[in-house]
Amino acid sequence: MARNTGDDDSAPTQDRVIARLLIDDIVAWRIPPGAWIREREIAARFGVSHAPVREAFRQVANIGLLKVVPWRGAFVIDLDQHAADEVYELWKALFGVACRLACAEMSDRDGRELMHRLVEYKDVTLRTENTFEHLNVSNRIGRFIAKRSNAPLALELLDRVALLARWQHNVYTNSYIETHGNEAARRSAALYETLCRHIVARDGDAADAAARALIGVTQESFEQALEEYKARHSKPRASRRRAKSA
Amino acid sequence: MARNTGDDDSAPTQDRVIARLLIDDIVAWRIPPGAWIREREIAARFGVSHAPVREAFRQVANIGLLKVVPWRGAFVIDLDQHAADEVYELWKALFGVACRLACAEMSDRDGRELMHRLVEYKDVTLRTENTFEHLNVSNRIGRFIAKRSNAPLALELLDRVALLARWQHNVYTNSYIETHGNEAARRSAALYETLCRHIVARDGDAADAAARALIGVTQESFEQALEEYKARHSKPRASRRRAKSA
DNA sequence: AAAAATAAAATTATCGATAATAATGCCTCT
DNA sequence: AGAGGCATTATTATCGATAATTTTATTTTT
Numbered sequence: 001m002a003r004n005t006g007d008d009d010s011a012p013t014q015d016r017v018i019a020r021l022l023i024d025d026i027v028a029w030r031i032p033p034g035a036w037i038r039e040r041e042i043a044a045r046f047g048v049s050h051a052p053v054r055e056a057f058r059q060v061a062n063i064g065l066l067k068v069v070p071w072r073g074a075f076v077i078d079l080d081q082h083a084a085d086e087v088y089e090l091w092k093a094l095f096g097v098a099c100r101l102a103c104a105e106m107s108d109r110d111g112r113e114l115m116h117r118l119v120e121y122k123d124v125t126l127r128t129e130n131t132f133e134h135l136n137v138s139n140r141i142g143r144f145i146a147k148r149s150n151a152p153l154a155l156e157l158l159d160r161v162a163l164l165a166r167w168q169h170n171v172y173t174n175s176y177i178e179t180h181g182n183e184a185a186r187r188s189a190a191l192y193e194t195l196c197r198h199i200v201a202r203d204g205d206a207a208d209a210a211a212r213a214l215i216g217v218t219q220e221s222f223e224q225a226l227e228e229y230k231a232r233h234s235k236p237r238a239s240r241r242r243a244k245s246a
Numbered sequence: 247m248a249r250n251t252g253d254d255d256s257a258p259t260q261d262r263v264i265a266r267l268l269i270d271d272i273v274a275w276r277i278p279p280g281a282w283i284r285e286r287e288i289a290a291r292f293g294v295s296h297a298p299v300r301e302a303f304r305q306v307a308n309i310g311l312l313k314v315v316p317w318r319g320a321f322v323i324d325l326d327q328h329a330a331d332e333v334y335e336l337w338k339a340l341f342g343v344a345c346r347l348a349c350a351e352m353s354d355r356d357g358r359e360l361m362h363r364l365v366e367y368k369d370v371t372l373r374t375e376n377t378f379e380h381l382n383v384s385n386r387i388g389r390f391i392a393k394r395s396n397a398p399l400a401l402e403l404l405d406r407v408a409l410l411a412r413w414q415h416n417v418y419t420n421s422y423i424e425t426h427g428n429e430a431a432r433r434s435a436a437l438y439e440t441l442c443r444h445i446v447a448r449d450g451d452a453a454d455a456a457a458r459a460l461i462g463v464t465q466e467s468f469e470q471a472l473e474e475y476k477a478r479h480s481k482p483r484a485s486r487r488r489a490k491s492a
Numbered sequence: 493a494a495a496a497a498t499a500a501a502a503t504t505a506t507c508g509a510t511a512a513t514a515a516t517g518c519c520t521c522t
Numbered sequence: 523a524g525a526g527g528c529a530t531t532a533t534t535a536t537c538g539a540t541a542a543t544t545t546t547a548t549t550t551t552t
Contacts (some may be wrong), residue, residue: 013316013505039534049507051297054534058301062308064399070259071513071534086397089347093339101335151332153310153410157403164399259535285504295537300504317504317543 014048015055021046022056026065026076027167034078037066063160065167079168081226087164088219094158095142095215096208099195102149103204110148111200117141118196125189134185141192145199165222173225184221188214260294261301267292268302272311272322273413280324283312309406311413325414327472333410334465340404341388341461342454345441348395349450356394357446363387364442371435380431387438391445411468419471430467434460 022042025031039050039057046053057074060066066074079087106114121137146155195210268288271277285296285303292299303320306312313321325333352360367383392401441456 015505016316038532040532050534051506051508055300055304055505058304058308062304070262072515073534082396083399086347086399089343089397090340090400090403093343094336097335097339101332150328151335153329153332153407154336157336161399261535284502286502296504297536301535318545319504 013052014046015052015059018042018046018048018052018056019059022060023063023065023163026060027163027170029167029170031076033076033171035076037074037076039073064164079164079171084165084168084172084222084226087161087168088215088222091158091161091165092212092215092219094154094161095146096211098146098149098151098154098158099199099207099211100204101151101154102145102199103202103207105150106148106199114141114144114148114196115200117144118193121192122189125185134188138185138188138192141196145195165218169222169225172222173229184217188217191217259298260292261298261305264288264292264294264298264302265305268306269309269311269409272306273409273416275416277322279322279417281322283320283322285319310410325410325417330411330414330418330468330472333407333414334461334468337404337407337411338458338461338465340400340407341392342457344392344395344397344400344404345445345453345457346450347397347400348391348445349448349453351396352394352445360387360390360394360442361446363390364439367438368435371431380434384431384434384438387442391441411464415468415471418468418475430463434463437463 022031022037031037037057039053042053042056043050057066057068061068061074065077067077068074117137117140121141124133124137146158149155191210191214195207195214198207198210268277268283277283283303285299288299288302289296303312303314307314307320311323313323315321363383363386367387370379370383392404395401437456437460441453441460444453444456
């Protein structure tokens with residue numbers, strides 16, 4: 001066995017670095033939806049030739065944040081409400097698959113670690129009102145399940161859809177943390193407990209259902225934030241264009 | 247509206263042509279699983295520089311048939327039984343999402359066309375024993391539903407997973423048509439009828455369940471073919487390495 | 493002879509330049 | 523003045539060559 005086709009421990013090539021930075025820029029809305037990105041512009045920004053930029057564009061396009069059109073270049077996608085529904089439906093289904101597979105794949109030791117993390121999560125929920133920390137710990141549980149489900153393709157698609165959901169949330173609300181209220185966090189806590197118990201009990205159908213319900217809470221939170229966003233942006237019609245200079 | 251960011255009506259660029267041909271070669275097993283593909287080799291085959299070949303590699307890698315490792319090149323993936331389970335679980339979930347969304351998105355006119363196609367499909371099922379034709383018509387129904395679900399991302403993931411499943415089937419059986427017996431086709435026919443009726447009735451949960459069952463038939467067919475493959479390839483142990491020359 | 497170090501070859505990553513294509517502005521014609 | 527055609531400009535696609543890295547072969551050392 002001479003050739004190592006497995007993990008890549010080498011330093012990442014430039015195209016991957018650029019792709020990562022572009023993804024961050026798009027998700028954080030530093031590059032607006034629908035924007036047209038030129039190769040030369042990005043190449044100049046990072047001080048490289050356009051070749052790695054092209055590859056970075058393709059990578060970001062694969063995730064779904066960019067659309068590459070032949071001879072016309074790369075455009076940031078411009079999602080609408082309808083696409084948001086699709087993303088959340090996919091998220092529910094994919095997380096459901098991951099949990100379903102986790103039921104069969106997880107070792108008893110993994111199951112114990114899962115319940116341990118659940119206790120830690122509930123502890124955080126009771127102890128603090130910090131929504132950001134809630135999200136942090138809950139995301140860790142979700143990713144733990146997805147990783148131990150031994151399903152690399154499902155994990156990839158899941159990451160992709162979750163990233164799209166996060167971008168949408170940022171686009172529509174520009175502040176997805178605050179709107180993710182503590183009430184939603186508390187409901188999530190109960191659902192996480194249900195989910196973990198079903199997984200250690202190796203009940204795939206029940207775990208699938210719990211996973212869907214869990215993403216459903218996030219979905220409701222998003223839709224609520226979207227309503228607030230619409231309400232906020234429909235009022236100040238008269239007072240726009242306040243200042244044109246810096 | 248100067249710039250057209252929508253459909254691309256122009257002739258496909260070389261990288262897309264090469265990507266398509268590579269996909270065909272891999273799915274048809276003309277390039278074996280695990281093979282290491284060199285840029286120069288493909289570039290020479292198609293008489294182009296290596297730049298479009300690189301992009302084609304990335305596109306095939308996105309679909310999941312190729313794995314690109316920095317500084318090491320592109321390798322055809324090498325799926326195992328476990329990965330097959332994952333692919334079929336994903337297929338079930340994604341087709342379920344598409345059907346679920348189709349319930350909400352389809353117009354009444356689309357519903358009528360769907361039922362029309364169902365009648366055509368049942369007609370073929372009763373009239374001929376040609377399994378290939380069964381697959382053809384049933385695939386058309388599935389794709390019709392997925393397209394009318396107005397969910398481009400789900401459609402993309404669905405195509406991707408279906409392609410992986412087809413490749414797996416080819417890898418393990420090298421003849422996925424014959425093993426897809428008529429008994430399975432007949433069971434599929436009943437399930438297709440159930441699915442279509444649920445969709446026109448706009449019952450998302452029921453449509454999801456029917457979609458899962460439908461892919462489940464294909465999954466069983468694959469697993470059966472895999473067993474036969476294993477049985478066939480475990481016997482001729484003694485008579486291997488018959489001839490070394492051409 | 494086996495293992496480690498080193499040199500050579502092969503391969504990918506990146507660059508700079510050219511070709512192909514699309515968008516933009518200008519000009520003519522009505 | 524407006525519409526349509528033409529030249530200009532800008533941008534992407536492709537190419538050939540060079541740099542960086544890995545793999546393979548060779549040599550050296552124990």
